[in-house]
Amino acid sequence: MAQLSRAVGIVLRTQNHAETDRIAVLLTPSQGRLDVLAKGARRLGRPGGAALDVSNLVEVIYYRRRGLALLKDVDLRRAFPRIKGELPRLEAALTGLTWALRLVPKGQPDPTPFRLTWQFLEGLETGTPPGPLKVGYLLKLLAVSGHAPHLRGCLRCGGEGELTWSSREGGFLCRACGGKGEPLGIKLVRTMQGLARLPLPALGRLQVAEALLEEIERLLLEFREVQLSR
Numbered sequence: 001m002a003q004l005s006r007a008v009g010i011v012l013r014t015q016n017h018a019e020t021d022r023i024a025v026l027l028t029p030s031q032g033r034l035d036v037l038a039k040g041a042r043r044l045g046r047p048g049g050a051a052l053d054v055s056n057l058v059e060v061i062y063y064r065r066r067g068l069a070l071l072k073d074v075d076l077r078r079a080f081p082r083i084k085g086e087l088p089r090l091e092a093a094l095t096g097l098t099w100a101l102r103l104v105p106k107g108q109p110d111p112t113p114f115r116l117t118w119q120f121l122e123g124l125e126t127g128t129p130p131g132p133l134k135v136g137y138l139l140k141l142l143a144v145s146g147h148a149p150h151l152r153g154c155l156r157c158g159g160e161g162e163l164t165w166s167s168r169e170g171g172f173l174c175r176a177c178g179g180k181g182e183p184l185g186i187k188l189v190r191t192m193q194g195l196a197r198l199p200l201p202a203l204g205r206l207q208v209a210e211a212l213l214e215e216i217e218r219l220l221l222e223f224r225e226v227q228l229s230r
């Protein structure tokens with residue numbers, strides 16, 4: 001009998017595999033991303049069916065064979081019913097979990113991304129407005145994955161005047177230091193700084209226009225892809 005291991009994790013994604021199997025990607029505190037293969041999960045009554053839905057917190061028991069983690073048993077710990085029942089919360093959760101999938105490497109024994117993601121889901125479940133919570137989470141997730149954007153003034157001179165966004169250089173860059181394009185509005189600059197600085201549970205108190213949050217998310221997405229491609 002292969003040696004059994006145990007892990008707690010948040011389901012970031014599931015995908016069908018072969019005819020009746022499912023692969024679930026978990027975010028765990030002990031080993032970063034962990035892919036587990038649930039043999040026969042799509043057959044009725046087999047372990048790993050509904051328990052492995054995205055955003056669930058689960059405990060899995062698995063064994064390794066030829067480099068694959070094979071699911072032996074799964075126990076649902078927390079299902080976040082409110083997130084699943086309210087579309088804006090579900091959309092925010094799915095975006096956040098997709099970012100975690102992109103940013104957290106496999107086999108990394110760092111509990112910080114897991115804790116942050118857990119806090120994000122708890123906030124969504126307990127009624128924090130999803131918009132600022134999501135963008136604040138994305139900023140903090142970038143930071144704990146080693147890709148924090150520079151937000152304290154211009155990344156070259158520290159000045160606060162005529163700041164533009166540079167995904168390549170890594171944050172705010174003023175026009176005098178070579179920043180290109182239209183300067184960012186002061187509201188956007190201050191909002192980004194606030195979202196990065198405040199702890200997640202405090203973000204519900206921020207009053208931010210939806211359009212501003214969308215603009216910040218767009219800048220961060222471009223930043224993430226440029227930083228990951230380096």
Ligand SMILES: [Zn+2]
Pocket residue numbers: 154155156157158159173174175176177
């Ligand atoms: Zn500058």
